[in-house]
Amino acid sequence: MSTVPEIHRFTSIRPPKVTFIGATAIAALGLIVGSWVFVLGADRVQSQPFFSVETLERGGRFLQALLGIGSSSTPAFAQWAAWQDTARLAYQTLAMSVLAIGIAALIALATFMFGASNIMRGELAPYRSWVWGSGFFVVRAFYTFTRAIPELVWAMLIIFMFAPGLLPGALALGIHNAGVLGKLSSEVVEGLDTRPLLALRSSGAGRFQVLAYGVLPQALPRFITYLFYRWELIIRTTIVVGFVAAGGLGLEFRLSMSYFHYTTVTLLLIWYLVLVVAVDLIAAVLRRMAR
Amino acid sequence: MSLASLESSRTEAAQAVSLSGLSKAYGPIEALAPLSLTVAAGETVAILGPSGSGKTTLLLLLSGQLGPSSGAVTLVGREIAQLSPGKELAQLVGMIHQQFDLVPNISALHNVLAGRLGEWGLFKSLVSLVWPQDRPMGMEALARVGVADRAELRAGRLSGGEQQRVAIARLLLQDPAIVLADEPVASLDQARAGEVIRLLVRIARDSGKTLISSMHSVELARAHFDRLIGLRNGIVQFDLPSSQVADDMLLALYDIKGLRRED
Numbered sequence: 001m002s003t004v005p006e007i008h009r010f011t012s013i014r015p016p017k018v019t020f021i022g023a024t025a026i027a028a029l030g031l032i033v034g035s036w037v038f039v040l041g042a043d044r045v046q047s048q049p050f051f052s053v054e055t056l057e058r059g060g061r062f063l064q065a066l067l068g069i070g071s072s073s074t075p076a077f078a079q080w081a082a083w084q085d086t087a088r089l090a091y092q093t094l095a096m097s098v099l100a101i102g103i104a105a106l107i108a109l110a111t112f113m114f115g116a117s118n119i120m121r122g123e124l125a126p127y128r129s130w131v132w133g134s135g136f137f138v139v140r141a142f143y144t145f146t147r148a149i150p151e152l153v154w155a156m157l158i159i160f161m162f163a164p165g166l167l168p169g170a171l172a173l174g175i176h177n178a179g180v181l182g183k184l185s186s187e188v189v190e191g192l193d194t195r196p197l198l199a200l201r202s203s204g205a206g207r208f209q210v211l212a213y214g215v216l217p218q219a220l221p222r223f224i225t226y227l228f229y230r231w232e233l234i235i236r237t238t239i240v241v242g243f244v245a246a247g248g249l250g251l252e253f254r255l256s257m258s259y260f261h262y263t264t265v266t267l268l269l270i271w272y273l274v275l276v277v278a279v280d281l282i283a284a285v286l287r288r289m290a291r
Numbered sequence: 292m293s294l295a296s297l298e299s300s301r302t303e304a305a306q307a308v309s310l311s312g313l314s315k316a317y318g319p320i321e322a323l324a325p326l327s328l329t330v331a332a333g334e335t336v337a338i339l340g341p342s343g344s345g346k347t348t349l350l351l352l353l354s355g356q357l358g359p360s361s362g363a364v365t366l367v368g369r370e371i372a373q374l375s376p377g378k379e380l381a382q383l384v385g386m387i388h389q390q391f392d393l394v395p396n397i398s399a400l401h402n403v404l405a406g407r408l409g410e411w412g413l414f415k416s417l418v419s420l421v422w423p424q425d426r427p428m429g430m431e432a433l434a435r436v437g438v439a440d441r442a443e444l445r446a447g448r449l450s451g452g453e454q455q456r457v458a459i460a461r462l463l464l465q466d467p468a469i470v471l472a473d474e475p476v477a478s479l480d481q482a483r484a485g486e487v488i489r490l491l492v493r494i495a496r497d498s499g500k501t502l503i504s505s506m507h508s509v510e511l512a513r514a515h516f517d518r519l520i521g522l523r524n525g526i527v528q529f530d531l532p533s534s535q536v537a538d539d540m541l542l543a544l545y546d547i548k549g550l551r552r553e554d
Contacts, residue, residue: 195391199458202354203465204381204409209416213405217396 065262075263082267086252090271093238093248096166096173097279100238101231103174108181112223113211115139115186124197124215126207139182147179155241166248169241177230181223188222189215228283235279239272305367307332307469307501308353313362315348315525322348323525325362330518332367332468335492335502337512337533340522341545346505349522350473353503354386367468378409385467387491389474392458395447399438399457402446403429406464425464432460436490452483459491463498470495472504476511484508488515509541 068075076082118124120136154172162168197214205213242250249268256264308330315323323345330336338346351357353364355371364371366383374380393402400423407425408416415424423429433439436456441449446457455475462470475491476484492515495502506512512519512533519536521528521544529540 193391195388196394198356199386199388199392200394200405200408201377202356202381202386203406203461204378205405205416206377206408206413208413209408209411212413212417212420213397213401213408214394217394221396 062262065260066266068263068266071263075266076261077263077267077270082264086249086264086267086271089249089252089268090275092166093235093242093250093271094275094278096170096238096248097231097234097275099166099170100173100177100234101227103170104177104181104230104234105227107174107178108185109223111139111142112182112185112219113189113215115143115182116189118190118192118194119211119215123194124207124210126211140186143179143183143186145179146175147183149176151176151237152240152244155244159244164244164247169238169247169250172241173234173237177234181226181230184226185219185223188219192218225287228287232276232279232283235275236272305332306330306365307334307367308503309365311362311365313352313364314360315345315352315357316360321525323352324527326527327362328520328527328530330501330503332501333496333499334518335495335516336504336518336520337516338503338505338520338522339509339512339541339544340505340528344522345525346522347473348525350386350471350503350505353469354384354471355380356386381409381465381467383467384469384471385462385465386471386473387455387458387462387475388472389477390451390454392461393446393454396445398443399433399446399449399453399460400426400429400442402457403432403460403464406432406461406466409465428464429460432463433457435463435494436460450483451479452487455479455487456490459487459494463494466498467500469501469503472502474505474507477507485511492516 064070068078113119114135117136119126120139121133125132151173154175155169158168158172162171192215196218197210200210200214201207238248239250239253242248242252243254249271253265253268256262256268306329308328310329311327312325313323313327314321314325326349338349340346348357352359353366353371355364355374355376358372366374369383371380374383393399394405397420401420404419404423404425407428411419411424418424430439430442433442436459438449438453438456438460441453441457446454449457458475470491472491476487479487488511491504492502494500502516504516506516513536516533518531519533520530521536521540523544528544529536
């Protein structure tokens with residue numbers, strides 16, 4: 001039986017192992033090379049090559065137009081009156097984003113605990129009935145539905161009900177983000193440390209009291225972090241829902257593009273920059289306060 | 292406490308805990324062999340034994356968090372299986388763990404006041420999250436455990452020893468007849484561990500509560516508890532007043548050789 005250890009020794013020799021990082025690097029390199037081959041080679045069959053003198057010229061002209069070079073009139077971003085006009089739109093956009101995140105926060109805050117499997121079906125469940133347990137699927141289905149439909153599509157649908165304006169835009173953004181916020185927050189609850197919760201339970205707290213004293217305080221800081229993150233995202237997305245007549249900077253952006261008011265487009269982009277930076281700063285301050 | 296007084300209290304005082312033929316098996320593995328014993332009201336008992344000897348299993352059975360495979364637990368004359376798991380059980384028995392008893396994001400005071408949740412309705416407990424109710428009671432408990440100055444700090448910011456003190460303060464408000472502790476100081480350094488155990492035992496004695504604690508440190512157990520129970524492989528090796536536990540019994544209890552039981 002001298003072959004047994006022989007076989008054992010043989011099978012214990014393994015080929016060099018391909019690590020995950022190594023495989024990823026090889027795949028990334030392949031993709032980069034492959035896509036450039038496609039762009040430079042195969043793309044020639046299309047009417048427009050990727051690199052061409054025309055593309056470059058068009059790009060250059062558009063950039064000049066944005067900056068107001070070669071135009072006889074003063075560019076919009078250099079006119080005080082234009083800044084004053086658009087400031088009102090920026091304020092509207094900010095208002096729309098605040099309304100939208102408010103709607104999203106209210107819906108998510110009211111529902112996220114019911115979207116957590118440990119509360120609805122697991123060890124923290126107040127009731128063991130199938131009615132309570134199926135609530136989990138209802139809430140999660142609601143999140144999936146609202147999240148799956150993009151803000152722009154929600155806006156297009158809601159415009160049918162309301163007159164064009166800030167409110168339908170805010171509603172569209174709010175509904176979509178309610179699903180996103182709700183799902184993220186439910187998952188925070190599912191990941192909570194249950195030891196303090198079970199300790200509360202054993203010290204006499206009822207199941208709903210455990211939610212109020214254990215689950216909510218532990219989930220809230222993360223909820224607030226997500227809230228500010230989504231708020232910043234909403235500010236940027238107002239430009240998209242603005243396209244379908246939902247007011248603010250977004251609507252003005254589309255109109256300016258249509259009327260070839262390129263320097264106004266530049267001005268609006270500057271406003272977006274200002275808004276995003278402002279929201280970032282406000283969020284940072286509020287987050288520090290919440291901590 | 293002398294042996295004589297202990298003996299008399301054990302026979303005369305009301306029984307806080309009575310176990311009859313209590314055992315627990317996890318599948319084919321017997322974690323606790325059938326065990327019968329009584330603990331008198333006001334007694335302080337330490338359970339000793341190497342890891343895996345069944346200390347935690349015994350405490351979980353006593354707290355009603357685990358159902359026995361056979362036998363019964365009677366707490367202050369009431370069988371545990373007959374008690375509803377919420378408030379009713381919490382009035383009889385409270386538990387403190389090695390750590391992670393507190394909710395880290397709320398203040399020490401709120402954590403302590405959570406000991407009142409069994410008494411409060413849902414509305415009052417919600418109001419209390421904004422305007423703390425029964426605040427003097429909570430502050431008094433925090434003062435008794437020596438961390439009144441930490442009342443407004445979030446529990447997660449406190450040191451390990453302070454957190455255990457807050458957990459003890461919560462037990463004071465919960466006010467159960469029996470306090471169970473599962474290695475309450477195992478995650479603390481020696482000096483802190485000694486302080487917290489002294490505090491726990493003193494509070495139990497002062498308020499006439501029965502204390503049953505699994506202990507990691509033999510020295511602390513011997514120095515502070517009335518009675519020691521040695522567990523090994525789920526079988527009680529000794530059950531004696533602390534003063535009667537000899538060194539060789541403890542050596543045998545923790546002896547590595549023969550720890551693995553032969554089936």
